[in-house]
Amino acid sequence: MLPLLAFVGRPNVGKSTLFNRVIGRRLAIVEDVPGVTRDRQYAEADHDGRRFRAVDTGGFTPDSEAQLVRAVREQAEAAIREADAIVLVVDAEEGLSGADQELARILRKGGKPVLLAANKVDSDRREKNLDLGELHALGFDVFPVSAEHGRGVSDLLDAAVTHLPEPPEGSEEEQGQKGPVRLAVVGRPNVG
Numbered sequence: 001m002l003p004l005l006a007f008v009g010r011p012n013v014g015k016s017t018l019f020n021r022v023i024g025r026r027l028a029i030v031e032d033v034p035g036v037t038r039d040r041q042y043a044e045a046d047h048d049g050r051r052f053r054a055v056d057t058g059g060f061t062p063d064s065e066a067q068l069v070r071a072v073r074e075q076a077e078a079a080i081r082e083a084d085a086i087v088l089v090v091d092a093e094e095g096l097s098g099a100d101q102e103l104a105r106i107l108r109k110g111g112k113p114v115l116l117a118a119n120k121v122d123s124d125r126r127e128k129n130l131d132l133g134e135l136h137a138l139g140f141d142v143f144p145v146s147a148e149h150g151r152g153v154s155d156l157l158d159a160a161v162t163h164l165p166e167p168p169e170g171s172e173e174e175q176g177q178k179g180p181v182r183l184a185v186v187g188r189p190n191v192g
Contacts, residue, residue: 001053002052003164004055004082005053005083005084005085005160006055006057006080006086007019007054007056007057007086007089008057008060008079008087009060009103010097010099010100011059011060011061012059013089013090013119014089014091014119014148015056015057015089016056017147018089018119018145018153019041019043019054021147021150021153022054022153022157025043041055042055047154047158047160048158048161050164052164055083058073058075059076060073060076060099061073080107080110084165085163086110086112086113086114087114087160088100088103089117089119090116090135092119092126092144093120095131095134096138100138104138104140107140115140116135116140116142117143117147117156118130118135118142118144119146120148121144121146122148143155
């Protein structure tokens with residue numbers, strides 16, 4: 001099986017946009033409304049000839065006990081457990097929140113490689129105004145990116161693939177097998 005890179009972060013920081021940029025197609029739904037992504041979304045990706053799987057997760061809200069929010073958090077926690085490396089996505093425009101800091105604390109305890117993607121850095125001016133000290137204080141390598149425009153994403157992936165294990169011999173990639181069959185069921189409502 002291919003190694004897995006997980007994208008995690010609080011709601012509406014650009015995880016799905018970054019996921020779509022990394023896999024090279026629009027698979028995850030992207031909206032300005034928080035909470036659109038609820039389940040894990042997997043896809044294969046390639047960076048400079050290095051193949052891996054990527055997983056998009058719903059927004060991680062550490063302190064809410066609402067049933068739906070808790071279910072989304074559990075999906076994100078499952079992705080963190082199964083990942084070989086993790087990209088923590090934060091909104092560079094808003095700065096760090098308590099939820100970002102709590103998630104960073106959880107990820108540090110997990111012992112897996114973590115890269116910090118400071119998203120929404122769309123220009124040199126925004127990058128110069130970025131508070132790198134605050135971001136580096138989380139204890140991860142920081143990569144200013146713009147998921148929407150692709151800025152800095154290649155640098156992030158250059159670092160990320162160094163933390164991913166090589167696919168084992170006999171993996172799907174080496175056997176020439178494709179991924180799972182994708183099936184859509186369509187029809188009118190209430191026709192069975």
